[in-house]
Amino acid sequence: MGKSNSEKNSGNKSGKNSQKQKTQALPETVDVSEEHQILKTTDTQDNTLTKSKNFALKFAIFKDKLKTNTYSQQNNSSLKATPDNQTNSVSDEISDLQTTTPKPTLTPGSDSEHLLQEKWGARDRALNFYDRQVLDFLAPKMREFIARQEFLFVATADRNGECDCTSKFGNPGFIRVLSNKYLMYPEYRGNGVFANSGNMTENPHIALLMIDFTKDTVGLHVNGKVKIISNDELLQYTDKLTQDVIEEIHLEGKKCPERWIMIEVEEAYIQCSKHIPLMKKLDKKIDWGTDNMAAKGGDYFQLMDIPLYDRVGGDKAMEVCVDLFYQKILQDDLVSHFFQDTDMVSQRLKQKSFLAMAFGGPYQYSDLDLRAVHKPLQEKYGLSDEHFNRVLDIFRETLIELNISTNELQRMMEIMESLRDTILNR
Numbered sequence: 001m002g003k004s005n006s007e008k009n010s011g012n013k014s015g016k017n018s019q020k021q022k023t024q025a026l027p028e029t030v031d032v033s034e035e036h037q038i039l040k041t042t043d044t045q046d047n048t049l050t051k052s053k054n055f056a057l058k059f060a061i062f063k064d065k066l067k068t069n070t071y072s073q074q075n076n077s078s079l080k081a082t083p084d085n086q087t088n089s090v091s092d093e094i095s096d097l098q099t100t101t102p103k104p105t106l107t108p109g110s111d112s113e114h115l116l117q118e119k120w121g122a123r124d125r126a127l128n129f130y131d132r133q134v135l136d137f138l139a140p141k142m143r144e145f146i147a148r149q150e151f152l153f154v155a156t157a158d159r160n161g162e163c164d165c166t167s168k169f170g171n172p173g174f175i176r177v178l179s180n181k182y183l184m185y186p187e188y189r190g191n192g193v194f195a196n197s198g199n200m201t202e203n204p205h206i207a208l209l210m211i212d213f214t215k216d217t218v219g220l221h222v223n224g225k226v227k228i229i230s231n232d233e234l235l236q237y238t239d240k241l242t243q244d245v246i247e248e249i250h251l252e253g254k255k256c257p258e259r260w261i262m263i264e265v266e267e268a269y270i271q272c273s274k275h276i277p278l279m280k281k282l283d284k285k286i287d288w289g290t291d292n293m294a295a296k297g298g299d300y301f302q303l304m305d306i307p308l309y310d311r312v313g314g315d316k317a318m319e320v321c322v323d324l325f326y327q328k329i330l331q332d333d334l335v336s337h338f339f340q341d342t343d344m345v346s347q348r349l350k351q352k353s354f355l356a357m358a359f360g361g362p363y364q365y366s367d368l369d370l371r372a373v374h375k376p377l378q379e380k381y382g383l384s385d386e387h388f389n390r391v392l393d394i395f396r397e398t399l400i401e402l403n404i405s406t407n408e409l410q411r412m413m414e415i416m417e418s419l420r421d422t423i424l425n426r
Contacts, residue, residue: 108134108267134269137180138222142268145220146175146183146210154261155207156199156226164195175210176245181265183222184229186248186257197261200226206263211271213279219271225264234260307360308415312408314361318352325398326351334390338377358415374423388420 105114107130117126138146150172155165168174168185175185187197200206206226211219231249238246248257303311309318326348330336339347350373356362377383395416399409 108136129269134267136267137265138177138183138268139180142220143177143180145212145218146177148172149175149210149212151210152185153209153211154196155209156196156205157203158199159202164199166196173244176242178262182262183265184260184262187259187261188257189254197228197259200228200261206261208263209271211276213276214281216273217276217278218273219276220268221271222263222265222268224266227262227264229260229262231257231259308408308411309356309359309361312359312404312412315352315356317402318355318361321355321398321402322348322351324401325395328394328398329391332390332394335387335394338381338383338387358419359412370419370422371425375425378425383424385420385424388424392416 107114107127109126109130113126117123135142151167151169152175153165153167155163157163170186170188175183177183204226206224208222209219210222234241234245235249250256313320326339326344330339330344354370374383392413396409396413399412404412
């Protein structure tokens with residue numbers, strides 16, 4: 001859904017594209033002059049570019065979240081039947097956008113923002129903004145502006161519309177303008193998550209925002225199609241590249257870009273100056289690509305002070321962990337017999353409470369409780385170090401399968417190991 005026109009009048013325009021601006025494919029050659037052409041590339045499916053997110057935990061944590069990109073007939077009916085409807089209610093907006101057939105238009109922007117302009121009486125202001133400020137290419141002044149910038153904000157969304165926004169930094173000129181239709185910027189070594197790059201492989205659209213805080217206090221939005229290009233692919237066109245790009249690709253170590261992000265411009269428009277603060281730029285030593293925690297800001301938000309239980313996902317994470325853990329336990333020849341007469345529903349709740357207690361959660365479990373629970377297992381089945389070791393191995397396998405990070409996994413295993421003597425009644 002597009003932004004309201006009051007936002008758009010300040011340059012905060014939705015990153016949607018008009019019918020006249022959409023293109024079916026990128027051109028196949030590059031010309032760094034004014035021609036609207038680009039490098040020929042091949043689609044790559046590098047698994048390292050997929051999102052490095054814990055999908056099992058994510059499913060558990062977000063399984064009840066409303067998916068805004070689809071609405072069932074039942075949802076539509078309930079929205080329309082909402083009592084005491086208000087003129088500008090969200091229900092009204094959704095209903096209107098779903099039932100109104102968009103009019104043909106040559107203006108930029110999405111169908112939904114055009115409908116809202118009509119609904120909220122902002123059509124004339126929006127048309128004035130489109131006419132005076134929005135292009136489907138980079139004007140000469142825009143190209144000069146981009147060449148001076150040292151950072152930009154980047155927004156992407158995956159195939160389901162879930163968004164990520166990040167920032168990119170470099171020396172002035174790190175964003176290369178190839179022509180008035182194409183630009184690119186380098187991707188340096190980062191945290192290894194590839195959230196935005198993963199989005200690009202699913203949904204090849206991107207929104208860029210560059211803001212000059214220190215001189216002109218003005219910004220530039222660029223929206224378009226995006227392509228991930230490797231250094232090797234780019235070097236196939238050395239005769240079409242500027243010397244500084246070639247030199248950067250051949251840098252050694254962490255200063256060398258790992259890949260490049262290339263954008264075909266579909267919309268370019270101003271972020272107006274009136275609300276942008278004027279700042280003073282000071283010297284700061286920057287160690288590009290460093291892993292030094294102090295240089296990177298360390299634990300600025302003090303996340304390590306948060307209990308381990310909450311850092312790994314809280315109750316929902318414990319539920320997923322316990323379910324997978326017991327699946328493995330009940331299939332294991334060495335330890336499954338400890339649970340043959342056990343009410344697993346009750347056991348699951350007990351185990352969840354136990355893990356929550358062990359990792360700093362809001363549940364209480366004492367040494368006496370642990371000894372009392374495990375004493376019958378020791379007396380009846382001969383619970384021993386061998387069994388405890390196997391349970392620890394299965395727990396480790398569970399955490400690895402759920403993509404718990406190495407540091408957190410190690411801490412969780414240390415906590416479990418510390419309970420050995422208590423569980424074995426020693």
